[in-house]
Structure formats: structure tokens, C-alpha cells
Amino acid sequence: xxxxxxxxxxxxxxxxxxxxxxxxxxxxxxxxxxxxxxxxxxxxxxxxxxxxxxxxxxxxxxxxxxxxxxxxxxxxxxxxxxxxxxxxxxxxxxxxxxxxxxxxxxxxxxxxxxxxxxxxxxxxxxxxxxxxxxxxxxxxxxxxxxxxxxxxxxxxxxxxxxxxxxxxxxxxxxxxxxxxxxx
Numbered sequence: 209x210x211x212x213x214x215x216x217x218x219x220x221x222x223x224x225x226x227x228x229x230x231x232x233x234x235x236x237x238x239x240x241x242x243x244x245x246x247x248x249x250x251x252x253x254x255x256x257x258x259x260x261x262x263x264x265x266x267x268x269x270x271x272x273x274x275x276x277x278x279x280x281x282x283x284x285x286x287x288x289x290x291x292x293x294x295x296x297x298x299x300x301x302x303x304x305x306x307x308x309x310x311x312x313x314x315x316x317x318x319x320x321x322x323x324x325x326x327x328x329x330x331x332x333x334x335x336x337x338x339x340x341x342x343x344x345x346x347x348x349x350x351x352x353x354x355x356x357x358x359x360x361x362x363x364x365x366x367x368x369x370x371x372x373x374x375x376x377x378x379x380x381x382x383x384x385x386x387x388x389x390x391x
Contacts, residue, residue, distance in 0.1 A: 222373065251348060252266070255341070258343075259340055262336050262340060263333070264333065264337055267300055268303075268304065269287065269337045270343075271290070271297065271301065271304060271310070271336040271339060272304075272309065272310075273337065273338065274286055274290060275310065275324055275326045276326060276334045279324075279325050280313075280323040280324070280325060281323065281324060282321050282323060282325065283297055283298065283311070283322065286324060301324065304330070306318055308330075309327055310330055310334060311326075312324060313325060335340075
């Protein structure tokens with residue numbers, strides 16, 4: 209049975225020490241986590257604003273970029289790639305088809321399924337989106353040195369690995385051995 213939590217900070221991990229030092233580490237970890245969440249929210253809002261200037265939402269850009277990298281995938285495969293349900297992408301695909309950016313082609317093996325492809329206009333808008341994304345990333349990380357970027361990449365990788373271990377220990381819904389370990 210797990211010990212009850214009190215206060216606003218998570219309970220220390222077993223073996224992380226006790227007393228004031230462990231409490232300070234937990235407080236610092238919580239502040240880092242909150243800063244990360246706030247940064248994520250700010251970056252998403254800024255990116256959404258940048259994409260809106262070329263007429264795209266983040267979900268639309270996600271679809272266009274996924275199809276640019278994997279033309280001919282099915283709606284189900286697209287949903288898996290974007291970590292959403294088929295229902296979530298259905299209406300989005302319908303709107304992109306209506307806008308002339310995506311086309312559905314009937315499957316050759318299974319005539320009930322459709323493969324998704326970018327139209328020439330869709331390819332052009334995806335390229336514009338990639339340019340916006342590249343500029344955004346360069347501007348938002350531009351003040352970090354090469355060493356700081358390597359360090360940040362390393363630290364985020366350690367955090368990701370710790371989260372995976374925590375999820376697996378809890379019997380969580382991990383994506384299994386086929387998961388791309390580079391993310």
C-alpha cells in the first residue's frame with residue numbers, strides 16, 4: 209500500500225533521502241515540472257499563432273507533415289502516427305479534402321480502405337508549414353549555445369527515460385518494444 213501524500217508536492221521516491229534535503233529536491237523537481245508545462249503551453253500558443261499566419265492550425269499541420277513523410281497511409285495509420293483516435297482525424301481529413309489539400313484514394317488490396325495523399329496545394333502548404341516551424345524552432349532556441357542544446361537534449365532524454373520506467377513500473381499503457389527510442 210502506498211503512503212498517503214500530503215501538501216502540494218509529490219512524495220519523495222523511496223531511497224531519495226529524507227529530511228529537508230529530500231524535501232528541497234522534490235520542491236525543485238516540482239518547480240522544473242511546472243516551468244516545463246508553462247513553457248510547453250507558451251510554445252504551443254506561439255506556434256499556433258505562427259501557423260495561423262499561413263492559414264493552418266496545429267492539427268492541420270500535423271496531418272500535412274505526417275502525410276508529407278508517409279504518403280499513402282490509411283486514416284487509421286495516420287491516427288496512430290499522431291497518437292489520436294480515428295474519429296479525431298476523420299473530420300479534420302474531411303475538411304482538408306474539401307480544401308483541396310488532401311485526397312483519398314481507394315485501396316488496391318482492400319477496396320473498403322482509403323489511402324491519404326497530399327495534393328500539390330497540400331504539398332506546397334506543408335512546405336510553408338515546415339519553413340514556419342524551422343524559423344520558430346531557431347528563434348525559440350536561438351539563444352542557447354551548441355553545448356546547451358546538447359545538454360538540454362541529454363537532460364530531456366533522461367527525463368523521458370525516467371517517465372517510461374515509471375509508466376512501466378505502474379503497468380502503464382506504454383507503446384511496447386516497437387516504440388521509437390529516439391523520441
